[in-house]
Amino acid sequence: MEGLVDTLMNTTPTSPEDLRARLLDLLTAEGTLTSDRVETAMREVPRHEFVPAASLEEAYADQAVITKRGSDGAALSCASMPSVVAMMLQQLDVRPGQRILEIGAGTGYNAALLAHLTGKEGQVTTVDIDPEVTAAAEKALEATGYGCVHVTTRGGVLGDSEHAPYDRLILTVGAWDLPPAWWDQLAVGGRLVVPLRWRGQTRSVAFVREADSLRSDDVELCGFVPMVGQDGEHDGAIDEGGHVTLYWDTDQPIDPAALREALNQPRAETWSGVTVGPYDSFDGVWLRLTAAEPDTCRIAADATAVETGLCTPAIPVRSPALAEGDSLAYFAVRRLKQEVDGRRSELGAYGHGPAGQQLADRLCDQIRAWDTDRAAQPVITAHRAHTPDDRLPSGRIIDKTSTRLVVAFR
Template sequence: MIVTNSPEALRAAMVDHIKAAGHATNPTVERAMRTVPRHDFVPEASIDDAYADIAVITKSASDGSALSCASAPIIVAMMLDQLQVKPGNRILEIGAGTGYNAALLAQLTGPGGSVTTVDIDPEVTAGARRGLDATGNEHVEVITCNGSLGGPENAPYDRIIFTVGAWDLTPAFWEQLAPDGRLVVPLRWRGQTRSVAFVRDGDALVSDSMELCGFVPMIGQEGERSGAIDADGLVTLYWDGDQAIDAAKLSGVLDQPKEAVWSEVLVGPQEPFDGIWLRLTAHDSRICRISADRAAVDAGLCTPAIPARSPALAEDGSLAYLVFRKIQEGRFELGAIGNGPYGGHLAGQLCEAIEAWNQDRSAKPTVRAYLSNASTSAISFDPAMSHEVIEKTASRLVVSMC
């Protein structure tokens, strides 16, 4: 008899929950997650926490921010579905974590394949090594190195997966990914992070799926900029280095008169609307992230739809950001608040984007990634689609959408 709070019962319940949420759709992913004992990789956590749908923090910085963790199981399953591992694949994982994901990858590729996992932190790789050895995964290779360099020792790879957040993609991943290979990465642009599944197409990496996510960022990638726009430092903008956004020009903008514009688009309490932000990255170079502390929200200074992360449009000394208001029980109207000389105009444009998203809420852009030194002739544009070119340090993204 299996005790209801035994690791086996809790693991079965965990996978049942993941399946009900629409993930682990690949039977091999489901089987691996029902097999690998997650609690053996997070020995400091309780058995209940090991199988709960939460991230388990395994190393923190002095300020309390997470440096390493075991990702929430539902995110693990989602990304493994995206990776589409086949038996015999050679796999590289960037971000060793606890070793749990590498053990799942070893199950998926089987005895004919190989798994290499790398991490910059020797404490993290030592912990991953212990967990892998304790669960019979001695054949998984664990390497301590800068993840931006990949794992040249065992390249090329049929599959590459990041379990840390990346702002940029370095040449190593073009050099080490096999032709027709797949790369899954939590990639950050314009203030939001998506788990993007790329397929290699010559010198381009072309997306075929994207899912909202959040990850501990990779060390050493400092392309995102940030700046407070109020005197008390309660409201911060985040943007990319290639954007013409200057926080100094926006200082005090929230003290200026505000103008609210409403879209007549309604959502329920569980309906996601993050697609508005994603779509805007293909249409508007002014899109960024706004984050407001609770004190700013309570004072009415800045009231974004999601205080910690909402889309905003910033131009010179004007700003608009996404908001919502309750219309009736369980229904909320999306809109925008603008501040500054052109804040109302920006709010209207943000509402136009909300209305466009409402016409097809499931539509997503395509992202093509190239090395930054790729020739202009090698970059593909569809003239029937709107697109934005996002310049990073080592790579260039072309985000396209009708």
């Protein structure tokens, strides 16, 4: 398989068709693209027509293409990585003749793929809050023969009741909550695929709509531009220089002011005994933490914090942490010196504050739990906000504005 990938990477096609074929051959060879129907759609829909400002090489690389930025340079709209597009369409499992709602029109490319998958007997509606985005998407859809897609400008939290109920609902923007309109417009038995954010990390969750809840059957790592208008995540610096920031959810009693002196206190450390190679993913540790520890949040350290040793998370810009009162611990990694080639590292945690050692120990407990089955996925159920505790399944409850999530490893 590695030889096949190398061969594909070393070819030099120049036409859009050849570039598209090479990309999809690579995604298939890597095991990312597994659905014949999704593969056919991606081979027939010309991605470069939806990102005209990008070069052909950029259009057919496995990378996101930013199509609109804010005044601060932040991405406001983009075409997602083709591998992520494929993954989410496979989660959605579109069938011919279905009615589909897409939240986040983007370039229109994903809506075109959805229209291809549902066919002439189906209906695709895509909505976006930005009129510039919807105008460009509608133009590209018309130009590529997918003018059947209904494009409308409105806040994504409202959905589109005009064409409901939907058999499938997909978001191509990051969501912190699941507003009532999505529940009301998705038919029982339908599927919702959403890049859902909780405890500082985002996962593409494929939910099946049940009578009074949503239940996951697939959870994958992803990252998306956040939806406008969902403000359930807070952030605050925990050092005087503003070099280290915590991100936490509105249901968590985290106070950055109480942590202002924590990093100045002696550092405790715990090492789990769990090791990883240079290409091993360890993002599942964070997912484990969200199901076990109510104080799980995200920590981000800038270059100054890392260079001075003030704070050195495993991934400086985004690592899980536990914050409790005036103490915290965060996920860390160290290279094993005894490895001759230096290619294995050990996972652990650094703690600060009066309870820093205990928090570091608890974080390492979840590293070890993850190590027992690194591929394990939690079951995530979503319930409307008014659902009482005694009607929820067992697991870690995470309260949002419109939704109560329960995350559990069975």
